[in-house]
Amino acid sequence: MTALDQLIEALRRLPGVGQKSAQRMAYHLLQHDRAGADALARALQDAVRNVRHCERCHTFSETPLCPICADRHRDARLLCVVESPADQAAMERTASYFGYYFVLQGRISPLDGVSTREIGVDQLLERAADGQVEEVILATSFTAEGEATAHVLAEALRARGLRSTRLARGVPVGSELEYVDLGTIAHALVDRRST
């Protein structure tokens, strides 16, 4: 395989990139933006090397504690559970939540063999039992798998005497949090309900 074909193949691993756009990207970089190709290669290597997970909330972080977990002015009584760093970033952009987070590694998916263990439920239960958390806000996706995950988490939290709430169903059913408009998320946050 030529270096060009290998580049096209590597670009196809990016989400949302098919054969046609991968080819277009490769041609563009080699014909018009070799500096951009170099910059991207370096950025990828730096990110793989330096971006780790926050030891408390498991979001992306270059420091042991992410900036949010390191912020002492947040409301320690609230812990919001999301499926991914992207969903956490969407929550933050609403500017209407001031507690802490716990970022799961995705959601439970029995068909794909993804169980509570894989997504970090044990760590969540440990984090939620710090004695300060009074309410765990379940902000997993409003898909079948996200709902199932919220259900399992609610049960596990209740068994440990912890109260959990769920974002209101203002979030359109079937959609991923990351792609929901911020006003809807903010509204759903206000209307959160007990589980």
Next chain:
Amino acid sequence: MTALDQLIEALRRLPGVGQKSAQRMAYHLLQHDRAGADALARALQDAVRNVRHCERCHTFSETPLCPICADRHRDARLLCVVESPADQAAMERTASYFGYYFVLQGRISPLDGVSTREIGVDQLLERAADGQVEEVILATSFTAEGEATAHVLAEALRARGLRSTRLARGVPVGSELEYVDLGTIAHALVDRRST
């Protein structure tokens, strides 16, 4: 700027990638496919290092002569002029052209200050004057700039006693060759007309 932000920024330089998809790509790579990120970084560096331009037709090549120029079984009487390696690849996929190619560095664009010098017209004229070429097929885009480029090339070729043809206007006006369906390109090739 964090390594994550730098990665998002670098991904945004890819054609067709906005803030949202760059973020999604970065999160995906770091959360689910760090091996893919490493592979992409290596592929970019390999391609930048190894992919050069064919010394005869100027398409991408890892060898001094590209496989097409090195193929002695092509029809040396035909030379097809395209704007980019992507357009050349589209021509090849029609499987209805068996001559050689000359790949311009884009097209003339007076507004962007891109003149005949920048796109390699001098090299084309030299290549076309090898004594074997009998017909130069102008396969630049059917946009205003592509038509202007074809016009300028036809004049320059005529001044040197060289005959040129243009792909038939079966190609939808306003579209880029790369995105045209193969049947249309094949048809336009058969119907090519003198300029």
